[in-house]
Amino acid sequence: MATHPGGLTAVAPFRTAPSSAVSVRDLIRSFGPKGVLNGVDLDIAPGEFVALLGPSGCGKSTLLRALAGLDHDVRGSGVISVPERVSVVFQDSRLLPWDTVLGNVTLGLREHDAETRARKALAEVGLAGREKSWPHELSGGEQQRVALARSLVREPQLLLADEPFGALDALTRIKMHGLLRDLVAAHRPAVLLVTHDVDEAIALADRIVVLDSGRVATVRTVAPEIGGSAAGTPTDAAGHEALRRELLNDLGVEPAASR
Amino acid sequence: MSAAAVLDRPAVEPHQDPALAGRDDVRPTGRRLGPGRRHRLAWLLGPGVLLALWTVSSATGLLDPRVLSEPWTVVATAGELLADGRLQENLAISAQRAGLGLFFGIVVGALLALFSGLSRVGEALIDGPVQIKRAIPGLALIPLLILWFGIDETMKVLTITLGVFVPIYLQTHAGLRGIDLRYVELAQTVGLSRAAFIRKVVLPGALPGFFLGLRFAVTGAWVSLVVVEQINATSGIGYMMELARTYGQTNIIVLGLAVYGILGLISDGAVRFLERKALTWQRTLAG
Numbered sequence: 001m002a003t004h005p006g007g008l009t010a011v012a013p014f015r016t017a018p019s020s021a022v023s024v025r026d027l028i029r030s031f032g033p034k035g036v037l038n039g040v041d042l043d044i045a046p047g048e049f050v051a052l053l054g055p056s057g058c059g060k061s062t063l064l065r066a067l068a069g070l071d072h073d074v075r076g077s078g079v080i081s082v083p084e085r086v087s088v089v090f091q092d093s094r095l096l097p098w099d100t101v102l103g104n105v106t107l108g109l110r111e112h113d114a115e116t117r118a119r120k121a122l123a124e125v126g127l128a129g130r131e132k133s134w135p136h137e138l139s140g141g142e143q144q145r146v147a148l149a150r151s152l153v154r155e156p157q158l159l160l161a162d163e164p165f166g167a168l169d170a171l172t173r174i175k176m177h178g179l180l181r182d183l184v185a186a187h188r189p190a191v192l193l194v195t196h197d198v199d200e201a202i203a204l205a206d207r208i209v210v211l212d213s214g215r216v217a218t219v220r221t222v223a224p225e226i227g228g229s230a231a232g233t234p235t236d237a238a239g240h241e242a243l244r245r246e247l248l249n250d251l252g253v254e255p256a257a258s259r
Numbered sequence: 260m261s262a263a264a265v266l267d268r269p270a271v272e273p274h275q276d277p278a279l280a281g282r283d284d285v286r287p288t289g290r291r292l293g294p295g296r297r298h299r300l301a302w303l304l305g306p307g308v309l310l311a312l313w314t315v316s317s318a319t320g321l322l323d324p325r326v327l328s329e330p331w332t333v334v335a336t337a338g339e340l341l342a343d344g345r346l347q348e349n350l351a352i353s354a355q356r357a358g359l360g361l362f363f364g365i366v367v368g369a370l371l372a373l374f375s376g377l378s379r380v381g382e383a384l385i386d387g388p389v390q391i392k393r394a395i396p397g398l399a400l401i402p403l404l405i406l407w408f409g410i411d412e413t414m415k416v417l418t419i420t421l422g423v424f425v426p427i428y429l430q431t432h433a434g435l436r437g438i439d440l441r442y443v444e445l446a447q448t449v450g451l452s453r454a455a456f457i458r459k460v461v462l463p464g465a466l467p468g469f470f471l472g473l474r475f476a477v478t479g480a481w482v483s484l485v486v487v488e489q490i491n492a493t494s495g496i497g498y499m500m501e502l503a504r505t506y507g508q509t510n511i512i513v514l515g516l517a518v519y520g521i522l523g524l525i526s527d528g529a530v531r532f533l534e535r536k537a538l539t540w541q542r543t544l545a546g
Contacts, residue, residue, distance in 0.1 A: 070444055088448040094441055098463035098540045107459060108449030134540045150449070 021046045021158055021190035022067065027078035029062050029071065029214075036062045037076065038214035046157065049184060049191040049229040051205035053198065055251055059214040060194045064088075064162050067192065082158055083190075087151035089161040093143035095135035095150075102131035105150045114153075121149040124186075125179060141172035145179065152187055159189040165200065177203050184229055191229075198247045202227040202240065210250040218250045306524070328510040333517060336510040345499070350518065353484060353495040356412070357522075360419025361480045367420065368427025368476070369469065375428075376435035377461065389428050397422040397479075398486050405491070415487040422483040426475035434468015435461060467541065470534040477526045481519060 022044035029037040036059045044050050054060045065071045066080060068088045095104045105118040122128055125145040135143055144164060151159060164180075165173045181204060184191055195201055201208045206228045210217045222228040225236040226243055234240060248254075310330070316322040317329040324332065340346035371389065374381035401418060408414040438461065446456045488497025496515050503511035 068448055070447065086448070090441070090445075092441065094445045096442060096445075096460065096463070098466070098538075099459070108446070108451045108455065136540070154449070 019045060021048070021083050022192065023079075023081040024063075024067070025079040027063065027066060027076070027080065029059070029066060029074050029076035029078075031074065036214050037066070037078075040078075040211070040214070040216055042209065042216065044158070044190045044192060046190055047188045049193070049204060049206045051193045051195055051201035051208045052211060053195060053201050053208055053247065053251065054211035054217075056196060058211045060211050061162055063211070064160050064192060064194050067158075068160050083156075085154055085156045086158045086160060087154050087156035087189075089144075089147050089151050089159065089164045091163040091166045093135070093140075093147040095143055095146055097135050099135075100131065101127065101133050101135065101138070101146050104135065104146060105153055107150065109153065117153050118149070121153040122146070124152070124183065125149045141168055141176065144168060144176065148180070148183065152183055152189075155187065156189045159184070159191045161191065161193045163194055163196070166195075166197075173200070180204065181229055198244055198251070201247070202243060204229060208247065210247065212250075212252075220246065220250075302528075325509065328513045332510045333513050336514050337517075340511070340514070346514075346518075349494060349496050349499045353488065353497070354522075356415050356487070356495065357419060357480045357484045359416045360483065361423055361476065363416065363420040364423025364476060364480070365427055365473070368424035368472065369431055371424070372428045372431035372435060372465070372469075373457075373461075376432050376465070377457070386432075389425065392421070393425050393429070397425075397483060401487070401490065410491040415484075415492070418487050419480050419483040422479045423476040426479060427469065427472040430468040430472030430475070431465050432468075434471075435465040437468065438464035467538060470530065470538065473534075474527060474530050477530055478523060481523050481526070485519065 020043045022042065024040055024042040027037050027040040027042075028035065040059075040063060042050075042063075052060045052063065062071070062074070066074075066076075067082055068086065070088075095101075096107065099107070101122065102115065102118055105121060106114045109118070111117070119128070119131060122131060125148050127142060127145055127149065130138070130142070135146070138146065144167075147164070161180075165176050168176060177200065191205075193201070193204060202222055204227070205222055208220045208222060210220070220243065222243065223236070223239060225234060226239045227234050313322070313327075314330050317324070317327075322329075328336075337346065371385050375385040375389075376382070397418065400421060401414075404414045404418055408417065442460050442464065443456075446460050451459060484495075485497050488495040489501045492498040492501075496518055500512050500515035503509075503515070
């Protein structure tokens with residue numbers, strides 16, 4: 001277990017249960033006078049897929065950025081414990097435009113077999129043969145797949161994804177859900193997926209945490225027959241609809257008539 | 260050119276389709292707003308037109324040879340000066356001065372830009388003085404440089420260097436500061452070291468700015484060269500022209516101008532060639 005360097009967050013190795021990959025206690029973050037996170041507690045078990053759901057402005061991206069160690073200039077307090085190897089996937093693919101696809105995947109890898117592993121990761125996301133392409137030559141979905149390859153080639157113990165499919169069209173998004181599910185099944189990282197899409201959360205996560213006004217409002221488990229990261233087609237359509245209504249209710253949205 | 264080929268798909272324009280010509284509810288589609296496909300030698304068109312104008316007005320007697328020599332006289336003069344070796348000799352000296360000044364200016368400008376762009380201390384120390392230097396016309400420093408270094412080569416190269424490093428610094432620094440913060444975050448999440456961050460993110464990101472500065476710098480080097488060679492020199496193209504002025508030899512003056520022009524065109528073309536090779540990843544209007 002490692003804690004991010006910097007003064008804001010204290011190291012507390014003994015309060016972390018050894019069975020959890022991520023442990024957040026009483027996390028407070030604020031921009032100016034306004035509190036964005038007002039005391040968040042969160043645990044993620046190794047290999048567990050957690051979706052963080054909430055309306056925009058509820059602090060879900062702030063929480064993810066805190067876990068990624070990207071909140072240098074943000075005021076706050078609390079205890080964060082994350083694994084050694086953390087990968088982040090952003091909403092934009094964030095590929096360096098001046099580097100090839102392969103160069104982007106190997107970015108920051110120090111091992112001598114980095115290139116071999118990067119080629120393997122690219123094959124895994126279905127982009128074998130595109131190693132020498134420039135990012136701008138790829139479609140949005142392909143760019144995001146390169147970003148996935150870049151994050152998985154590091155064999156992360158924790159994968160942080162900040163609305164990774166938010167900028168993709170609906171069809172591509174569904175394909176990417178399948179790809180992400182397969183990749184997570186193969187690599188078994190703990191995952192924290194930030195999303196505002198209820199259906200995406202149900203389709204992918206084992207557990208859904210709803211954040212509201214900087215606090216954890218509700219936590220709901222997704223049964224395997226409804227959705228989640230486990231393989232297999234969901235069978236319980238009624239249960240799916242019920243969970244969907246509950247989540248929309250948690251989010252303060254009046255669910256539309258059953259489809 | 261593969262990207263350009265994709266953009267150059269044939270567009271069906273309804274106003275050219277006879278079946279749709281009469282309808283006013285159909286508007287042309289697929290009209291391109293960018294400037295279109297590049298032509299390899301298109302840049303020669305403008306200079307070619309100027310040359311043609313010059314030739315025609317000289318041949319028709321519209322242009323007095325005492326005002327501006329005829330193109331063929333200039334070519335003949337070039338032949339004579341090449342034959343007795345004066346042109347090569349002066350050209351070599353001029354090229355050496357410009358080359359040295361350019362080299363030192365690029366090195367100094369790029370290093371200062373990196374130092375100033377990557378650290379707050381560097382910025383506080385360097386950016387102010389460079390902005391002050393920018394406000395002083397480079398040629399106004401010549402009297403002081405002559406007092407300090409005399410009129411030998413050091414003064415000449417230094418004058419050119421001082422003119423060159425400013426645009427290199429300004430554009431590289433702007434390019435560096437313009438690097439998207441998102442890439443800096445990315446570098447952090449993939450655990451890049453400081454050295455790798457500079458090599459993988461900062462330098463490639465600042466390269467477009469550097470090349471823009473380089474184009475200004477190359478032009479600036481020739482401008483400074485003309486001045487230092489016409490004020491106090493005993494060799495070089497500028498000296499050759501200055502000497503010709505005292506004898507009223509318009510043809511040599513025009514030849515000198517033509518040489519400067521050709522040198523400027525060639526060097527700008529070379530920089531643009533380098534830029535296209537180094538920035539193949541860019542997809543811009545220039546194509």
